[in-house]
Amino acid sequence: MQQPTWFAAKAPTALSAMPAATSSLVIGIVAVTLAAVVARYTYRSMRYRGLRLPPGPPGWPVVGNLFQVAFSGKPFIHYVRDLRREYGPIMTLRMGVRTLVVISSAELAHEALVEKGREFASRPAENTTRTIFSSNKFTVNSAVYGPEWRSLRRNLVSGMLSMSRLREFRPARLRAMGRFVARMRAEAAASSDGQSVWVLRNARFAVFCILLDMTFGLLDLDEAHVVRIDAVMKRVLLATGVRMDDYLPFLRPFFWRQQRRALDVRREQVDTVLPLINRRRAILRDMQRSPPDPGVAAPFSYLDSLLDLRVEGRDAVPTDDELVTLCAELINGGTDTTATAIEWAMARIVDNPSIQARLHEEIMQHVGDARPVDDKDTEGMPYLQAFVKELLRKHPPTYFSLTHAAVEPGSKLAGYDVPPDANLDIFLPTISEDPKLWDRPTEFDPDRFLAGGETADITGSAGVRMIPFGAGRRICPGVTMGTTHIALMVARMVQAFEWHAHPSQPPLDFKDKVEFTVVMKQPLLAMVNPRKPSF
Numbered sequence: 001m002q003q004p005t006w007f008a009a010k011a012p013t014a015l016s017a018m019p020a021a022t023s024s025l026v027i028g029i030v031a032v033t034l035a036a037v038v039a040r041y042t043y044r045s046m047r048y049r050g051l052r053l054p055p056g057p058p059g060w061p062v063v064g065n066l067f068q069v070a071f072s073g074k075p076f077i078h079y080v081r082d083l084r085r086e087y088g089p090i091m092t093l094r095m096g097v098r099t100l101v102v103i104s105s106a107e108l109a110h111e112a113l114v115e116k117g118r119e120f121a122s123r124p125a126e127n128t129t130r131t132i133f134s135s136n137k138f139t140v141n142s143a144v145y146g147p148e149w150r151s152l153r154r155n156l157v158s159g160m161l162s163m164s165r166l167r168e169f170r171p172a173r174l175r176a177m178g179r180f181v182a183r184m185r186a187e188a189a190a191s192s193d194g195q196s197v198w199v200l201r202n203a204r205f206a207v208f209c210i211l212l213d214m215t216f217g218l219l220d221l222d223e224a225h226v227v228r229i230d231a232v233m234k235r236v237l238l239a240t241g242v243r244m245d246d247y248l249p250f251l252r253p254f255f256w257r258q259q260r261r262a263l264d265v266r267r268e269q270v271d272t273v274l275p276l277i278n279r280r281r282a283i284l285r286d287m288q289r290s291p292p293d294p295g296v297a298a299p300f301s302y303l304d305s306l307l308d309l310r311v312e313g314r315d316a317v318p319t320d321d322e323l324v325t326l327c328a329e330l331i332n333g334g335t336d337t338t339a340t341a342i343e344w345a346m347a348r349i350v351d352n353p354s355i356q357a358r359l360h361e362e363i364m365q366h367v368g369d370a371r372p373v374d375d376k377d378t379e380g381m382p383y384l385q386a387f388v389k390e391l392l393r394k395h396p397p398t399y400f401s402l403t404h405a406a407v408e409p410g411s412k413l414a415g416y417d418v419p420p421d422a423n424l425d426i427f428l429p430t431i432s433e434d435p436k437l438w439d440r441p442t443e444f445d446p447d448r449f450l451a452g453g454e455t456a457d458i459t460g461s462a463g464v465r466m467i468p469f470g471a472g473r474r475i476c477p478g479v480t481m482g483t484t485h486i487a488l489m490v491a492r493m494v495q496a497f498e499w500h501a502h503p504s505q506p507p508l509d510f511k512d513k514v515e516f517t518v519v520m521k522q523p524l525l526a527m528v529n530p531r532k533p534s535f
Contacts, residue, residue: 112413117472161478
């Protein structure tokens with residue numbers, strides 16, 4: 001859940017300065033708008049009558065708790081922590097026309113996502129800018145619970161994210177890792193001290209390259225082309241941020257510029273991605289006559305599974321716009337989450353040289369320095385795997401799992417009613433830092449996951465202790481891909497370079513901020529020394 005981008009409007013022109021007819025029209029519009037707002041507020045109050053909602057702070061008429069949150073002076077994640085102390089691990093926030101039920105304990109997360117997984121397997125209705133980019137919720141993440149979602153998810157897992165498919169995409173990872181290391185080496189060499197690299201932007205580029213390769217199977221895209229595509233995808237993320245009119249729809253006319261900008265970004269996205277789709281179509285046609293040039297096209301891509309996809313309940317295959325949406329969902333969903341994790345990982349490595357030494361020692365024992373480490377190697381490195389688990393426990397990519405919703409009326413959590421039109425949000429940090437579940441929860445210590453130590457199933461199926469990818473039926477289908485990429489990138493970065501703190505950042509600041517994901521408040525600038533041999 002992202003922080004809202006709040007809106008400040010200029011004072012309107014005085015009615016006295018308008019012609020009489022215009023003034024009457026404006027007064028009429030305002031009166032109708034206010035009547036609609038009051039009617040909607042009254043309807044909502046009537047609709048919830050008789051329900052026992054979770055406790056929460058008292059709100060104002062119409063806006064609920066919206067302005068209390070907006071003007072609290074705190075990021076939403078810290079505001080929720082404060083409310084939790086007063087109202088407990090389940091609470092209600094009324095945010096304009098939306099009702100948020102926020103849960104923040106392992107017991108309630110297990111009840112909602114595992115025990116009652118089917119009851120809370122849907123997504124809330126939306127009438128916002130985001131539906132432009134989701135093709136009216138035609139994506140795995142946004143689709144309501146039902147046959148359409150099942151078809152899309154089944155295809156994504158079998159066509160892209162199953163263990164067998166991930167192994168087939170190993171060449172894509174090897175290509176991206178080679179480009180990644182070369183890019184960081186060049187950046188360090190070009191810096192004034194010959195050692196400085198910005199971690200997040202390099203990690204983001206590497207992950208983007210892997211996912212672009214996996215999605216389209218086009219191997220001859222040069223760096224400039226990749227950077228242009230990436231820039232468009234970033235603009236899409238910015239255009240889908242939460243706005244005040246998402247909570248107060250009667251303000252939407254005041255946001256016409258933002259809406260027009262969103263439509264422009266969507267057109268730019270389609271114009272950028274559709275040529276890649278059409279190129280892959282042409283390659284597939286040619287592949288019927290002869291194998292593809294191994295330097296130009298991969299034998300398989302995620303797009304291949306979408307072109308003739310039959311979705312339950314629909315007669316037609318996805319349209320071009322829907323293909324753009326599904327491809328973009330995979331790329332955007334996997335890029336920033338993984339890149340953010342890599343930045344936090346390298347911050348921990350720079351901050352604690354003993355962690356770096358143990359990771360490097362394990363890599364030398366399993367691989368040596370004769371060849372680059374790959375994902376097959378990382379599976380057999382227990383300390384690296386423990387490091388990744390601790391990383392995801394302490395620094396989940398987001399503080400809220402994707403919003404859930406009840407499938408039908410009558411659903412309850414902890415004895416409270418959760419209406420189908422309410423957003424069910426799971427706050428993750430208080431779970432993974434719960435002292436009842438973890439020894440020394442505020443410390444970063446990978447050793448906790450080694451033999452004889454603590455256990456944690458990050459899928460939540462064996463018990464909720466940390467769920468960075470969610471849990472239950474709507475768990476992120478990319479959990480295996482994400483952990484594979486994090487482990488591989490950390491191993492390659494430690495194998496290729498020795499990492500040190502930059503003189504401009506002593507000591508490291510582990511404060512965070514929420515963008516699309518939870519990133520370091522001060523981006524990590526590190527110093528690297530290439531190890532020998534160089535590859």
